[in-house]
Amino acid sequence: MELLRSVVALLLLLCCGALFVLRSTDAAGGGGGTPDGSEQWGYVEIRPKAHMFWWLYRSPQRVENGSTPWPTVLWLQGGPGASGVGYGNFMEIGPLDTNLKPRASTWLAKADLLFVDNPVGTGFSFVEGGNRTLLAHTDGEAARDLTTLLCKLYRRNTRPRLQGSPLYIVAESYGGKFAVTTALSALKAIHAGRLAANLAGVALGNSWISPEDSVLSWGPLLYQVSRVDENGLGRCDRLAKQISAQLETTEFEEAEKSWNDLENAVLEEANSIDFYNFLKDDLSEDAAVVAAAAVQRQRSLASSSLGKSRRRYSSYLSSKVTREGGLSGLMNTVIKDKLRIIPKNLSWGEQSDDVFEALAGDFMKPRIHEVDELLKLRVNVTIYSGQLDLICATKGTLDWVQKLKWDGLKNFTSSRRVPLYCNNGGEAAAAAAAAAGTQAFLKSYKNLKFYWILGAGHMVPIDNPCPALKMLSDITQSPAR
Structure with a gap:
């Protein structure tokens, strides 16, 4: 309790006063921070005319x-x-929520937190003149950009703090692909002496590592939880197998179009199910359009909805914001005023279609090989999956894990998984944990861990924050006070 009170007191101070205080820390690099050094932010020019915010x-x-x-x-x-500066920070794990109230489950309790708007063109990151050719067009290019940011950041005035701190890359959704490609890129930079960091581990949360295995899991899962019947199962499976065949022949952009068709089919057959929590319905306007199309059988609507599918992830996150004006209103007013270095003509947006379109060729490509490489290099890899997620369902994740060529896979698979409870200490906490029941399961062998997080969908820190924070503590072995 004393620990919690001290966190709350400090965060209340931040919310009420220090939120609006700025101290320049790197004028040449466009940086700033709070007077007490508890926060720092800035831009890194990762390539000429391409600027990434951290x-x-x-x-x-x-x-x-x-x-x-x-x-x-x-x-x-x-x-x-x-x-990440918007969603990950204010909606999932940062010190303040979207109402600028202290978050009891902030991951700051166990680690320092570094948020970036990645790839460049996302959030507060930008390319000069809106030149789309300056965007990253592959996962590899995005990884090199992020590695460049890390190299420069570790050489700045944050260096004493960062160089002595083990670095864990933790990702959600498509961020998992960025995490594994960036980890490999960062390791090369470390070995070449360009990055003075200690990469201690990678954690992949509900990650889009194998699009093929994810989409193949949709039909069977929906059938098992009563959201589609035999006809719906057959339709979903046919489209998923079509995607699988297209991926086999490296028709990646055609596979993305088929993925969009499959998403529309799922919305129709499962009556607008929520892709990020299959116990709920998707109440967005996009889902309503698809539902109307199902009734009227206006198939022409499906071909024009790819952009809507691309924005579904950010739209789901935004739907959880209770603040008037939403997260966009917060980021473009209070936060922009606090930071003071964001270009006046730049507005924070919930989802960059330009970034998504630039990566269209890589969207459906798997990154299983990169996970394998990290395991072989003895990097600690953690995979965690929310029980109620559909888009990156646990079954699909387990299926791609079985495709690893890592020599420890057989022993990992045969290892016994153990139940986890949320108990932060004390008799009262222990009693509460027992009453809440099992919160997660863990299976591990050598440098691979897999967490099943119960009661959570795609956004684990939002849906079930207690086991998420416990998982972070286990992964990082954060020293306790």
């Missing part, structure tokens, strides 16, 4: 312990094109 929080619970250094978490959002 925001670093120092934890008030930081413990200086030589044997177990305090960790830093680099959070990577999905989309691609959704803002």
